[in-house]
Amino acid sequence: xxxxxxxxxxxxxxxxxxxxxxxxxxxxxxxxxxxxxxxxxxxxxxxxxxxxxxxxxxxxxxxxxxxxxxxxxxxxxxxxxxxxxxxxxxxxxxxxxxxxxxxxxxxxxxxxxxxxxxxxxxxxxxxxxxxxxxxxxxxxxxxxxxxxxxxxxxxxxxxxxxxxxxxxxxxxxxxxxxxxxxxxxxxxxxxxxxxxxxxxxxxxxxxxxxxxxxxxxxxxxxxxxxxxxxxxxxxxxxxxxxxxxxxxxxxxxxxxxxxxxxxxxxxxxxxxxxxxxxxxxxxxxxxxxxxxxxxxxxxxxxxxxxxxxxxxxxxxxx
Amino acid sequence: xxxxxxxxxxxxxxxxxxxxxxxxxxxxxxxxxxxxxxxxxxxxxxxxxxxxxxxxxxxxxxxxxxxxxxxxxxxxxxxxxxxxxxxxxxxxxxxxxxxxxxxxxxxxxxxxxxxxxxxxxxxxxxxxxxxxxxxxxxxxxxxxxxxxxxxxxxxxxxxxxxxxxxxxxxxxxxxxxxxxxxxxxxxxxxxxxxxxxxxxxxxxxxxxxxxxxxxxxxxxxxxxxxxxxxxxxxxxxxxxxxxxxxxxxxxxxxxxxxxxxxxxxxxxxxxxxxxxxxxxxxxxxxxxxxxxxxxxxxxxxxxxxxxxxxxxxxxxxxxxxxxxxxxxxxxxxxxxxxxxxxxxxxxxxxxxxxxxxxxxxxxxxxxxxxxxxxxxxxxxxxxxxxxxxxxxxxxxxxxxxxxxxxxxxxxxxxxxxxxxxxxxxxxxxxxxxxxxxxxxxxxxxxx
Numbered sequence: 001x002x003x004x005x006x007x008x009x010x011x012x013x014x015x016x017x018x019x020x021x022x023x024x025x026x027x028x029x030x031x032x033x034x035x036x037x038x039x040x041x042x043x044x045x046x047x048x049x050x051x052x053x054x055x056x057x058x059x060x061x062x063x064x065x066x067x068x069x070x071x072x073x074x075x076x077x078x079x080x081x082x083x084x085x086x087x088x089x090x091x092x093x094x095x096x097x098x099x100x101x102x103x104x105x106x107x108x109x110x111x112x113x114x115x116x117x118x119x120x121x122x123x124x125x126x127x128x129x130x131x132x133x134x135x136x137x138x139x140x141x142x143x144x145x146x147x148x149x150x151x152x153x154x155x156x157x158x159x160x161x162x163x164x165x166x167x168x169x170x171x172x173x174x175x176x177x178x179x180x181x182x183x184x185x186x187x188x189x190x191x192x193x194x195x196x197x198x199x200x201x202x203x204x205x206x207x208x209x210x211x212x213x214x215x216x217x218x219x220x221x222x223x224x225x226x227x228x229x230x231x232x233x234x235x236x237x238x239x240x241x242x243x244x245x246x247x248x249x250x251x252x253x254x255x256x257x258x259x260x261x262x263x264x265x266x267x268x269x270x271x272x273x274x275x276x277x278x279x280x281x282x283x284x285x286x287x288x289x290x291x292x293x294x295x296x297x298x299x300x301x302x303x304x305x306x307x308x309x310x311x312x313x314x315x316x317x318x
Numbered sequence: 319x320x321x322x323x324x325x326x327x328x329x330x331x332x333x334x335x336x337x338x339x340x341x342x343x344x345x346x347x348x349x350x351x352x353x354x355x356x357x358x359x360x361x362x363x364x365x366x367x368x369x370x371x372x373x374x375x376x377x378x379x380x381x382x383x384x385x386x387x388x389x390x391x392x393x394x395x396x397x398x399x400x401x402x403x404x405x406x407x408x409x410x411x412x413x414x415x416x417x418x419x420x421x422x423x424x425x426x427x428x429x430x431x432x433x434x435x436x437x438x439x440x441x442x443x444x445x446x447x448x449x450x451x452x453x454x455x456x457x458x459x460x461x462x463x464x465x466x467x468x469x470x471x472x473x474x475x476x477x478x479x480x481x482x483x484x485x486x487x488x489x490x491x492x493x494x495x496x497x498x499x500x501x502x503x504x505x506x507x508x509x510x511x512x513x514x515x516x517x518x519x520x521x522x523x524x525x526x527x528x529x530x531x532x533x534x535x536x537x538x539x540x541x542x543x544x545x546x547x548x549x550x551x552x553x554x555x556x557x558x559x560x561x562x563x564x565x566x567x568x569x570x571x572x573x574x575x576x577x578x579x580x581x582x583x584x585x586x587x588x589x590x591x592x593x594x595x596x597x598x599x600x601x602x603x604x605x606x607x608x609x610x611x612x613x614x615x616x617x618x619x620x621x622x623x624x625x626x627x628x629x630x631x632x633x634x635x636x637x638x639x640x641x642x643x644x645x646x647x648x649x650x651x652x653x654x655x656x657x658x659x660x661x662x663x664x665x666x667x668x669x670x671x672x673x674x675x676x677x678x679x680x681x682x683x684x685x686x687x688x689x690x691x692x693x694x695x696x697x698x699x700x701x702x703x704x705x706x707x708x709x710x711x712x713x714x715x716x717x718x719x720x721x722x723x724x725x726x727x728x729x730x731x732x733x734x735x736x737x738x739x740x741x742x743x744x745x746x747x748x749x750x751x752x753x754x755x756x757x758x759x760x761x762x763x764x765x
Contacts, residue, residue, distance in 0.1 A: 199512060
């Protein structure tokens, strides 16, 4: 059944992406509870575009004062510069493959490659380029479009490829689980993407460093207009592995070790939000009958969990 | 004063265990180590089946037998019910390095039985090795601490067998090899998802013929299912498939189109499943050579061109079968073809002809690319067992025109602008080149 049009929100208002961003920052904050990982001393590398939403959060909530944004569109250079939110944000123009080798990697770093694209080979090249340069305590996160249509009806020079082959063509034979074909449908594909990324990140780290391993911390899926998956974790040596555990990050409900976590907050009107908030907080997600408007149980549960992170949009009277 | 007599003396020449281990384990990958160990299991099955005298149904001849492989960053183990190692074999040749000079070759045994596969895998992986084996009649254990073994006197290359039982044992039939104290790089590799996936894919491909006969192989508790080579077969497209025999060896050669060859053969372009194309040489169901593109299988020899990305999509299988394994064209390592084998030389002639037919076609088809691709992809994909016998490889008929390749570079922004002007759905530099050329020919060149 097609979604009614009022549930198709203006793409600039993406509450699920917004909540996801806050969870990522919350996770980093939890890691930062360990005296070993002083987040404020970290450098942040991301793909800010002209909105820099993640950059603003990193500076404001984690106190990071060294931020690098990579933008591949050369024609947007002035717009990027103009929109830099703070003096401590530097903009670099060029594809990630060109810029990554030129950055200084001798500082503790959080990298978030928030890609707009569906799965592409260059992403796996980027993982290798970054992981090779990371040190113990550094964090790498990646976000990708996980809509299953991207591997359906793929043609290699006008010859149709079967989805399993198309997926291996892009991600590499080593990263795609065996017998993945039954999972290549809209419901299961996000799990597959999460698994492929985790495989690539863990394998690449083990091959690039004799003393470091990749510990997955994030495996989140969400959808505003398009299904997305965010995977990430920390590169650690044996000593930092213990420090990471001691920070309590594994207690978080969305810790990757518990499986893929879905954020599915509903798109609520201002009035609906206020009404729902009257019931919160409460011990368990409210029964649908308690609300004077229809919401799916999944949406109720998600809002009950994340009502404090839910973005409030107000038009600025300028 | 009498002259000093010239005398003879002796110089030491015996190998050091350390050097030997280093050389033995040098050029083998962990994935191939696992395949070597699996080979030993299959040899065990064949031995057992022969001793029992039972003429089993050939389609399910490995049914009832299983192998379980497990690995993680700290341990490796392979366990099977494939007959076990007899005490006699254990004492006299299973743990020697290479085929002993004085062992009488049992004509029923495959070449290279108890060659170096097992020792190579063990030493490659770790420093503490335990082997438990039973044939139902005999059983024994071997506990090897490599560093202690190396400290034995130089001339002493023996291993101690313990818990030896003869003529009756309650230890279950089969063999288990467990390795701990893994070398750091090995342990790390075992822990990567990439290794787990790629080693399983190698088994799926190289053991496809064996798995289809009923052997159950599990890797970290997941059963492995073989992927058989496939060919496209229709009225217009069909592989060559012929059978020849000489004496007690039979060979079946199948070669042809498995997938449409690429248009983009540039180095950056990755053809789907590229590493699976080429020649497979199989001996009694064991894949000896995988996706070979070297002169061993005729590429670059005589009129057959050397392998080129343009030939991706070609698949060939040369399957040799015999009840006398020593007549088959494999070397003792079972991972190499013996090119001096007479039947192999004859098979090679057929293989080269097939390769040449295919490579010629990949050049010809460029004149009518769309038509060729259409016919190729319309042909259904069939596993090798379902392909019909044919003395000729069938490929789509295309017009014979001499073609010339035009290749040049232009600024990306200009190319994109031209693509937009041509109303192309996506920017294909190649399409831009072809369409602008055709545009000029149509308007400016007299026919």
